[in-house]
Amino acid sequence: MDVPVAEVLKSLRERAPWPVGRRIFADIGLARGQGWNNTLRKFEENPKRSEERIDELRDALKWHELCGEKLVSFYEFDSATLQSIRGRLAGIAPEDSIFSQRYPATLSEKELKAAPAGLILTSVESSDEGVAVVFSSARVTTVRERIDVEALDETMNSVLDDYEEIIGVKTVRFQAFDVIWVPVDGGTVDIRIDFPEGTLSEVAVAARKMVLAELVRMTGVIVPEPVNMFPLIDRMYSDGEEGTVVELGFGTTTASLKHEKMRRRKLDLRNETYHKGGKAALDTPIEPFKLSIRWHRAIGKKLASEPELSLNSSSRAAGSSNPVLDRVVIRRCMGSDDYDHVRSRIAHHLGR
Numbered sequence: 001m002d003v004p005v006a007e008v009l010k011s012l013r014e015r016a017p018w019p020v021g022r023r024i025f026a027d028i029g030l031a032r033g034q035g036w037n038n039t040l041r042k043f044e045e046n047p048k049r050s051e052e053r054i055d056e057l058r059d060a061l062k063w064h065e066l067c068g069e070k071l072v073s074f075y076e077f078d079s080a081t082l083q084s085i086r087g088r089l090a091g092i093a094p095e096d097s098i099f100s101q102r103y104p105a106t107l108s109e110k111e112l113k114a115a116p117a118g119l120i121l122t123s124v125e126s127s128d129e130g131v132a133v134v135f136s137s138a139r140v141t142t143v144r145e146r147i148d149v150e151a152l153d154e155t156m157n158s159v160l161d162d163y164e165e166i167i168g169v170k171t172v173r174f175q176a177f178d179v180i181w182v183p184v185d186g187g188t189v190d191i192r193i194d195f196p197e198g199t200l201s202e203v204a205v206a207a208r209k210m211v212l213a214e215l216v217r218m219t220g221v222i223v224p225e226p227v228n229m230f231p232l233i234d235r236m237y238s239d240g241e242e243g244t245v246v247e248l249g250f251g252t253t254t255a256s257l258k259h260e261k262m263r264r265r266k267l268d269l270r271n272e273t274y275h276k277g278g279k280a281a282l283d284t285p286i287e288p289f290k291l292s293i294r295w296h297r298a299i300g301k302k303l304a305s306e307p308e309l310s311l312n313s314s315s316r317a318a319g320s321s322n323p324v325l326d327r328v329v330i331r332r333c334m335g336s337d338d339y340d341h342v343r344s345r346i347a348h349h350l351g352r
Contacts, residue, residue, distance in 0.1 A: 003105045005050050008057045009040055011106040014174065015064055017197070019306070023334055024064075026303050028056045062104040063335035065177040066125065066132050070339075071195035071204040073226040073327045074188045074346075081221060085189065086182045088219045090131045095121045099136035099175075106175040112138040119178065119210050129336075130183035133218075135211060139176040142198040144169050178211050188227070188352070190343075191215075195329060208327075227350070230318075230325040233291045233311045235349045237270070242293065242345065245269040246308070249290030251315050252282055259290070266296075289318035294332070297341060307331070307338035309346070 012021060013036045025032045025039065030049060033039040043050045050057065077085065094100045098107065098115055099122045107115060115138055125132040147166040176194035183189075191211055193204045212223055236242050248269050249259045258278075262269045269275055279286060292310040299305055310329040317323045328346070333339045 003058060003102070005043075005047065005054045005057060007102075007105040008054065008061050009043060009050065011104065012057070012061050012064070013040060014106055015061070015196070016068060017332070020064070020068065020332055020334055023299075023303060023305055024060045027299060027334065028053050028060065058104065060335065062125075064333070065104055065134065066179055066181075067192070067330075067333045067336050067339035069194065069196050069333075070179075070192040070330050071201070071208070071327055072193070072330055073191045073208060074229075075191065075224055075226055076188050077221070077224070079187060082182065082187055082189070085215075085219050085221055086131050086184070089124065089133050089180065089182060090126050092121070092124055092133070092218060094123050097122070097136075103134075103136075109173045112173050112175060119207075119214060121214075122177075128184065130181060132182075133180040135178045135214065137176050137178070137207070138173055139194070139199070139203065139207070140171050140173050141196055142169060143172050144198070176207065178207055180211060180215055186347075186352075188347075189215075191226075205327075226326040228324050228326065229311060229328050229346075229350075230313060230323045232328075232346060232349050233288045233313065233325075236293055236309075236311075236345075237288050237291055239349070240270060242349075243295045243309075244293065245291065246294050247290070247292035247310070248275075248288060249315075250286040250288040251318060252286055253284045254282070257315050258286075287318055289313045289315050289323075295341060295345070297338065299334075305332070305334045305338050307333045307342050309342050 012024070016024065018036055021036060022032055030053060031042070033042045097120050098111065099120050103122050119135040119137050121133070122136040123134040125134065145168050147168045174196065178194055179190070179192040181190040181192060191208055193207050193211065195204050215221065216223060237245060237248065244266070245268055246262045247260070249257070251257050260269055260272070260275060262272065290312050292308060294306050294308040297305045297307065308331045310331070311325060312329065313323065313325045317325070330339060330342050333342070
């Protein structure tokens with residue numbers, strides 16, 4: 001259906017973190033303000049520019065729903081099985097529901113309360129690259145927001161007067177987009193689960209189980225165990241030419257556990273002075289079990305995206321005889337190009 005530009009912008013605001021949103025607007029050629037609220041206010045005051053770019057905005061929203069802020073697991077199939085899966089999924093029609101009627105726009109919290117429960121088949125997107133089966137559902141996440149103390153009444157203001165900053169935590173209901181992606185090339189199926197900041201891992205893993213059940217129901221395939229991502233942690237960390245390490249958890253032979261983060265986003269933790277000095281003082285290599293790595297991808301002359309991959313295991317898993325990590329988190333993707341870049345680097349280091 002034709003989605004009004006106001007609905008597209010609202011949906012983008014609900015889904016995309018501002019660092020991603022501002023790059024989307026810059027790529028489309030729309031002037032923006034400082035942050036989401038100021039930018040949407042600017043579009044409301046002069047709607048013509050955004051209305052002229054409705055097709056680009058709608059595509060950006062759709063691709064973010066397919067690729068943005070995902071917990072991902074990969075499943076390998078032989079070529080014949082993959083072709084069968086792709087053919088069966090491409091022929092499936094979405095259910096007639098409020099989700100499919102409004103797609104790619106998202107529903108409000110009030111509408112989600114009245115929406116059908118469970119996973120609802122919302123869209124089947126076919127392209128030269130593959131087939132994406134999109135499910136919608138209502139899910140909850142935790143949001144942390146800064147409270148403007150000056151906006152409170154005098155009584156509350158006096159009680160909180162000694163605090164420099166007040167952070168409020170609230171639980172919100174949002175529309176999740178979970179995706180089965182079956183590529184034309186290669187032998188790996190992606191299960192992409194919506195995973196915005198604040199979502200519990202247990203909730204996302206439960207959603208993955210439901211999506212896999214739908215895959216089996218629709219195709220009849222036997223789903224193998226997901227590809228083990230744990231070897232990526234050391235391989236990507238050890239490759240100094242691979243992206244920028246922004247977070248690292250590791251153990252040492254001195255029985256200590258370390259968790260390091262880079263505050264300045266363009267600096268690589270591998271080359272941080274304290275980190276290098278600590279490594280040099282050890283007799284044996286460190287044992288990484290948690291890694292976040294970011295890439296700087298040029299988009300034109302003055303714009304760049306920064307997709308990020310997180311591999312979150314534990315020291316206990318790292319110390320086992322056969323450590324397994326069955327999922328990764330891919331964030332900060334503007335669309336399919338960013339996601340595919342991260343996916344290609346994963347495949348490279350896994351030798352696939």
